[in-house]
Amino acid sequence: MAETQTKKLSWDNSGERLYETGVKNGVLYVQNAGKYPKGVAWNGLTAVTESPSGAEATPLYADDIKYVELTSEEEFGGTIEAYTYPDEFAECDGSAELAKGVKIGQQKRKVFGLAYKTTIGNDEDGNDHSYKLHLVYGCKAAPSEKAYATINDSPEAITFSWEFTTTPVAVAGHKTTAHIEIDSTKADPTCLTALEAKLFGTENDDPQLPLPDEVKTLMTPAGP
Numbered sequence: 001m002a003e004t005q006t007k008k009l010s011w012d013n014s015g016e017r018l019y020e021t022g023v024k025n026g027v028l029y030v031q032n033a034g035k036y037p038k039g040v041a042w043n044g045l046t047a048v049t050e051s052p053s054g055a056e057a058t059p060l061y062a063d064d065i066k067y068v069e070l071t072s073e074e075e076f077g078g079t080i081e082a083y084t085y086p087d088e089f090a091e092c093d094g095s096a097e098l099a100k101g102v103k104i105g106q107q108k109r110k111v112f113g114l115a116y117k118t119t120i121g122n123d124e125d126g127n128d129h130s131y132k133l134h135l136v137y138g139c140k141a142a143p144s145e146k147a148y149a150t151i152n153d154s155p156e157a158i159t160f161s162w163e164f165t166t167t168p169v170a171v172a173g174h175k176t177t178a179h180i181e182i183d184s185t186k187a188d189p190t191c192l193t194a195l196e197a198k199l200f201g202t203e204n205d206d207p208q209l210p211l212p213d214e215v216k217t218l219m220t221p222a223g224p
Contacts, residue, residue, distance in 0.1 A: 017123035020132070023048050027199060028086050029113035029209040036113040036137075036209035039199065044083035046159065048116055048134070050179070051078045076136070076178040077165045080114070083157050092141050093162065111167070112139050113209040115199050120185065133196070135180040135209065138167035171212040180215060191219045 026042035055074040060067050085093075089112070096107040113136060120130040141162040148158065168176035184192060195218045201207035210218065 015122055015124045018129075019121050020118055021121060021127065022119040023116055024119075025115075025117045025200075026082075027115040027207060027209075028089055028092075029115070029207075030088055030092060031111040031113060031138075035211070037206065039115070039201070039207035039209060040086045040088050042082065042086055042089075042114075042116075044085070045080070045116065046083060047079070047081040048114075049079040049081075050076070050134075052076050075166070076168070077163070078136075079161060079163050080141075081159055081161045083159060085160060092139075094141075094143065109140055112141075113137050114139055115209060120183075130183075130185045132184065133182040133192075133199075135182075135199075135215065136166065137169045137178050137209070137211070139164045139178075140166070169211055172216075177212060180212060182215075182219070187219060188221045191221055194218050 023045060026045035026048075027039040028042050029036035029039040053075050054072045056072045058070045058072065060070065090097075090103060091107075091110045092112045094107050094109045095103045095105055098104050115133070115135050117131045117133055119127050120132060121127045122129045141164045144160065144162045146158065146160065149156075166178035168178040171177055182192065182195070195210075195215065197205075198208055198210055198218060
């Protein structure tokens with residue numbers, strides 16, 4: 001019987017000192033009939049804070065013992081921060097156009113999707129090592145504060161901030177989800193290129209946010 005060889009553990013090897021940072025290449029996709037067509041670039045994006053909640057354990061007791069433990073559903077939400085936002089986001093923030101250049105608030109808020117990249121760095125390549133691609137579905141933004149202040153000798157740009165909740169979408173063979181994360185160090189490069197062409201558009205095709213089942217198809221390499 002062949003012996004199983006084990007390797008001694010080691011830590012902090014060269015090239016394995018990984019970290020994550022940054023946010024860039026934000027794209028907004030306003031939902032239409034359950035799909036996410038015609039994405040637009042989100043310039044000035046400064047932060048996306050992911051804030052999952054739920055998945056809390058509730059113990060039940062019977063016969064003087066811990067009988068079973070129930071877990072609540074997990075939800076996904078977060079906060080978007082930016083110096084500006086696409087015109088298309090106005091209807092997601094409760095605005096409607098009354099006339100050209102005239103907007104009114106307190107209107108119905110449209111559901112939207114979001115895509116963005118975060119950086120994976122390491123000790124050898126720094127921030128050029130790799131990245132993760134994040135896809136978020138079924139977002140709804142909550143009303144947010146906008147604080148305008150006089151210009152003085154220490155000017156600062158206003159940072160807009162929106163908290164959002166999500167409604168998850170179906171995934172074949174799995175529970176519903178509102179968030180997909182793709183690690184470029186592990187994904188098939190050809191498949192990742194195809195997915196990004198879908199997300200960011202091409203010279204001939206508008207950018208679109210594919211639903212999870214289509215993401216799976218795009219990210220599965222073709223057979224031999």
